[in-house]
Amino acid sequence: MWDAPRQAPAGGFRPESVRWDAAPGAAHQGAAPHGTAPHTAAPQAGAPQGAAVPVRPVQSGPWEVAVPQAPAPAPPVAEAGKRPKRRGLMIVLVAALVLVVGVVAGQLIRPVPDPTVKLSLASGHVFPGAAPALPWPAVGQSTVYVDGLGTMGSSGGSAPTPTASVAKVMTAFVYLRDHPLATGQSGPVLAVSPQGVAEIPARKRRGESLLGITAGQRLTERKALEALLIISANDLAHELARWDSGGDQPFVAKMNAAARELGMTGTRYTDPSGYDSGTVSTAEDQVKLLRAAMKVPAFTEIVNRRAYVPDDGSPARPGGNVLVGQYGVVGGKTGYTDAAGGNYVFAARRKVGGVPTLILGAVMAQKSPSAQGAVAAAGRLIQAVEGSMTAATLAPKGARVGTVDDGLGGSTPLRAASAVTVVGWPGLRVSVGIQGDPPHQGAAGERVGQVTAGAARVPLVLGSALDEPSYLKRLIRVN
Template identity: 45%
Template sequence: MLAGVTLFAIAPLRNPLPVAAVARTLPGSATIPGKAPVVPWPATGQAALSVEGVGSLGTSGGSEPVPIASVTKVMTAYLILTEHPLKRGEHGPKLTVSAAQAAAYPGELARGESLVPVVAGAVFTQRQALQAVLLPSANNMARILAAWDAGSIDAFVAKMNATAEKLGMKDTRYTDPSGLDPGTVSTAVDQVILARKAMRLPAFAEIAAQKKATLPVAGEVKNYNSLVGRDGVVGIKTGSTDEAGGCLVFAAVVKVGGRKVTIVGAVLGQPGANTPVQLDRVFKATRPLVRTATAALTAHPVVRTGDQVATVTGPLGTGTTIHAGKDLTVVGWPGMRVRLDVEIPAIPARLPAQTEHGQLTAVTDGGGAPVTAALHSGERLEPPSNWERIRQHR
């Protein structure tokens, strides 16, 4: 008996237990089943379509920088709201129209610009000024806001270009805050980058979704974007000039598997003899894009609760499994690949059954936001008994 006790005490020192081995059993990726969507790209111009937190559905029309008309005002409004943030419903500071700004109005009107009427001394809140810029696309109010923010239009344009560079809009160059100048150029891809950022600003998203607003001097004005309120569209900005054609940067919010998902896109360069025709054509090109993205989106469980992720092999035949503690569901479209990453910390000598241990992460191949689920142990893991160890080493 004493010899047995001595062997029992010494054996662990002479023969330390090996560390438990973990073998992954889950594939490294999965594919959402079904036929990949066919996007009805416009026959002319540029377009880009993406889903926030999911990925890109693609682009068309190349990547040559082109005039973007009043889509420019997305950057104007974004920059104003990042420099002077507003909460939802908040009006912010007041702007007073100067005599020089009011005196410029008749000449601007004679040139056929998109404007809101102003008079010297008229007072606009920051919110009202942004409504004038984003809804009836007022060039004069874009210039008034630019001077109010930066002291001069040139200084504001410099800030616009610096912001574009910071956001990674490598094919964009701004020459004015309104987009009237055809020297202001960009691409559909760059405008989607900006639109995604802008729609994260609560006040921007709130204003862009309005169908109308009441302004000083002008009274009631309407949103040029007639798609707002249809097919889930919640904004964001139209544009139209002879050089740019019909342009639209848009966002739509749809529900997928009980979760709100934002579709963001841009269509540039739609032809037409005048603004009404150009805008009509850009709206007709946009609606199929929104509907295709909406129809393609699905909530797909790539891993189900209880699915085995890994096996754990301990010493002397001990072991357990690691499995998903809940469904891991991603939002995407058929044909989209999903990368599955597994993180399992070192396995302790004792691991109770159904204990949270590790994490499973799914990321769509479009660079979407990661989705995670906790991992759980299966059967209880315990080290072999002393007697089992003694028997093993006899």
């Protein structure tokens, strides 16, 4: 047995496809007839010319001839492209799911807005009629102010004029600001200075109002302030300046600084008692000062007394503010010098329509032999002002006057804990507002704010339970 050399002859016949080891007699089985060329398979259609083509062996006589076979078909193009498309679709779906989850989580964990209060009433009320005509003094200057409403009227211009002892309101205000005195307490015990005692004879010769301090005398802070404000003791004005600042000039500097802070643009202090005619102010400025002073409890307690009662058992001494206890007057300060004339500042409290109302005023530069000329003029003003005051009820107790807005579309009613009553006088427009800092949650009846109507302050309570916004509202909010 032998193998033919593996060299393709001409005509495309490949010897390596011929095997000579067939069994005897096999050459005649299926042999081609004599003179007929052996059968060979035609090349497969579509095969490139000159390329090797697989052949399938066939037996022809004593050898096997390989017949070319068709190549395996390529996978369909459509099937090959489905997997990448499915993978891309899955990526998009997962990304969308992550985005949705992120948005939902972000909406739910964002802080909810702070609730706010809104007014349901009109923002103002106008009292019908013409403004009242008040009995203003024929000379000097004067002004009347109603706390929470504003100035009711003024007369006489605004030129600075000597204050006389009305300056002691600022002396007490500055001293109490730096040395607070609790309600009902006497405060520290203070010893009068030798300098103050030495000045007494000269002060008596000038006719100043005095307590008459003596060597070694000791006074509590409260008693010193009572002598200052009730009997208008000049000697105590200078003693308070020394106790606070070591002398008149540094204390006067503090008085002027306080005046600037209060917006008293027409005021200048040159001494703590007001005896010096260089200490000047205006009626309007003195009302600004009295408003601030009446917020100090110790001051209001002292100026509401009609007499000074010494600690040593000596007789009581009446004060100059004879209107205390009349027409609702709860305090004030008188002053007089030849240069200043009669001066008086006053505070009166009245209930108008059940609303507590504070009336403040000043009458200055009255041509009278004492401060009583100014006191009398102020008495006429106070009566006229109180007669002109009127009230209007904007909402009864329990009425819905506002809402709590949760910031996401929800609201809870607010109801008035008492009647909303506004005070004023004919021709006046009074603003109505609402204030409050409500919680995120609250029970019905809980106080959460107030309505302001001029001088009136009416508490507001929740009309129903206040709850935080629901999860749905948090999820769909766009703000």
